[in-house]
Amino acid sequence: xxxxxxxxxxxxxxxxxxxxxxxxxxxxxxxxxxxxxxxxxxxxxxxxxxxxxxxxxxxxxxxxxxxxxxxxxxxxxxxxxxxxxxxxxxxxxxxxxxxxxxxxxxxxxxxxxxxxxxxxxxxxxxxxxxxxxxxxxxxxxxxxxxxxxxxxxxxxxxxx
Amino acid sequence: xxxxxxxxxxxxxxxxxxxxxxxxxxxxxxxxxxxxxxxxxxxxxxxxxxxxxxxxxxxxxxxxxxxxxxxxxxxxxxxxxxxxxxxxxxxxxxxxxxxxxxxxxxxxxxxxxxxxxxxxxxxxxxxxxxxxxxxxxxxxxxxxxxxxxxxxxxxxxxxxxxxxxxxxx
Numbered sequence: 001x002x003x004x005x006x007x008x009x010x011x012x013x014x015x016x017x018x019x020x021x022x023x024x025x026x027x028x029x030x031x032x033x034x035x036x037x038x039x040x041x042x043x044x045x046x047x048x049x050x051x052x053x054x055x056x057x058x059x060x061x062x063x064x065x066x067x068x069x070x071x072x073x074x075x076x077x078x079x080x081x082x083x084x085x086x087x088x089x090x091x092x093x094x095x096x097x098x099x100x101x102x103x104x105x106x107x108x109x110x111x112x113x114x115x116x117x118x119x120x121x122x123x124x125x126x127x128x129x130x131x132x133x134x135x136x137x138x139x140x141x142x143x144x145x146x147x148x149x150x151x152x153x154x155x156x157x158x159x160x
Numbered sequence: 161x162x163x164x165x166x167x168x169x170x171x172x173x174x175x176x177x178x179x180x181x182x183x184x185x186x187x188x189x190x191x192x193x194x195x196x197x198x199x200x201x202x203x204x205x206x207x208x209x210x211x212x213x214x215x216x217x218x219x220x221x222x223x224x225x226x227x228x229x230x231x232x233x234x235x236x237x238x239x240x241x242x243x244x245x246x247x248x249x250x251x252x253x254x255x256x257x258x259x260x261x262x263x264x265x266x267x268x269x270x271x272x273x274x275x276x277x278x279x280x281x282x283x284x285x286x287x288x289x290x291x292x293x294x295x296x297x298x299x300x301x302x303x304x305x306x307x308x309x310x311x312x313x314x315x316x317x318x319x320x321x322x323x324x325x326x327x328x329x
Contacts, residue, residue, distance in 0.1 A: 049189050053196075054205050058289065068196020069186075076185035080177055092166070093173035100174070118247070118286065154170075158163040 027152050028088070031095070034145055035085025038098060041123075042078030049075065055122030059112055077101065092157075095150040102143035109136050209289070217294040219301060221309040228282055228311040229323055237280040242296040243315065247286065253315065254324040256284075261292060264299050272303065280307045287314035 045052045053071035057064065081097040084090055105123070112119070112131045120128050121135045129135055161169075186193055195201045213222075223231070231237040232253070239256035241248045248258040259272075275281070281300060285292040297310040311318075319325055 046188075049192055050205060050208055053192055053201065054209075054289070057202065057205070064199060064201055065196045068193050068201050071196075072189035072193045073182045073185040076181040076188070077178060080181040080184075084177070090173050090177065092170040093177055096170055096174040097177060100178075150170075154163055154166055158161070158166055 023156075027149055027156075030145065030149050031085050031088070031091055034098065034142070034149065035082045035094065037082070037142070038078045038101075039082030039086060042075045042080075042082055045071075045075035045122075046079065052122060055120055058117075058119040058122075059108060060115075060117070061108065061111065074101075092150055092153050095146050095153070098146040099143060099150065102139055102146060106136065106139050106143065109139060213291070213294060217291075217298055217310075220294050220297045222294075223282060223309050223311045225311075225313040225317050225321060228284070228313065228318070229321075231280065231282055232323070237282050238275065240281055240283045240296065240300075241315070242283055242285045242292045249327070251315075251319070251325050251327055253284065253318055254326040256326075259296065261296055261299070264296060272300075275305070277304050278306050280309075281305060282309055282311050284311040284318070285314055287316040288312060290314055 049071060052075065053068060056067045056071045059067075061067075077097060078101065081094040081101070085094040085098070109121070109131055113136070117131065119131055121131045123129060123135060123138075192201070195204050232239065239253050241252045241256045241258045242260060243252075243258070244260055245258055248256075252258070264272075281297075283293045283297045283300070285296075293310040293312070293314070297308045300308045
């Protein structure tokens with residue numbers, strides 16, 4: 001059976017074509033916005049690398065050489081994942097990277113809050129933000145967003 | 161291909177992109193990475209912070225821990241805690257009053273009306289990395305206070321030195 005015939009057979013009777021467009025548009029729009037957020041975040045960290053290194057050191061997690069490594073690598077992971085997601089290349093892999101970033105940061109936030117450290121999270125896009133409930137909620141939203149988009153796209157691609 | 165197959169493929173590409181991004185990051189920020197491996201990153205950041213503060217807060221006098229404690233012992237200086245009220249309430253330098261940047265924004269602040277303009281004032285915030293003490297000191301100077309200084313060690317430095325602290329309001 002050809003793809004076209006399968007699509008015609010699987011389409012519910014009376015369902016308008018606009019639903020199909022929405023099904024295609026929404027995840028892509030969601031990906032562009034999410035990618036844009038991470039690309040911008042990566043750009044901020046890239047151009048303020050020494051300030052970001054200072055913020056990473058404040059978490060006091062691991063040796064100083066590790067803080068330097070994180071400060072150098074993390075901005076580029078955000079730039080790569082965010083940028084490619086915006087232009088639509090390897091979207092699902094970029095979403096997986098963003099899920100990894102968000103999940104790792106959630107663990108770091110949890111450990112920092114448990115230790116009672118009151119520091120700048122280094123994650124504020126437009127203004128400084130302290131490590132706390134707001135930062136955790138923001139990260140949870142990004143994690144759910146990326147994971148949800150990935151699941152949606154995986155379902156769509158494995159349907160055919 | 162099954163869903164699992166697509167997932168494995170996505171994972172492989174994600175790993176590749178991660179390695180590629182890491183390589184670019186290391187190459188672009190090599191000076192930072194090199195300093196961190198040599199154990200000189202903290203000193204370099206301290207130097208940068210000192211230069212930035214000097215440029216940004218040119219007119220503000222600064223004090224180290226020893227100088228701040230000397231003034232505390234003389235008993236003539238007013239210590240101002242520039243942290244949030246809840247941090248102040250938990251623990252602060254003995255005799256310090258709380259004046260956060262938000263309180264300072266209010267016009268005709270009653271907290272300031274009772275303080276003589278020539279009174280020796282020492283402002284501090286949470287720790288050495290914090291710039292709030294410098295901002296509050298600068299603002300106080302703009303309001304006409306002539307003997308203002310910022311203690312750069314922060315409450316953390318004071319507390320770690322074992323100097324007098326209090327929880328009273």
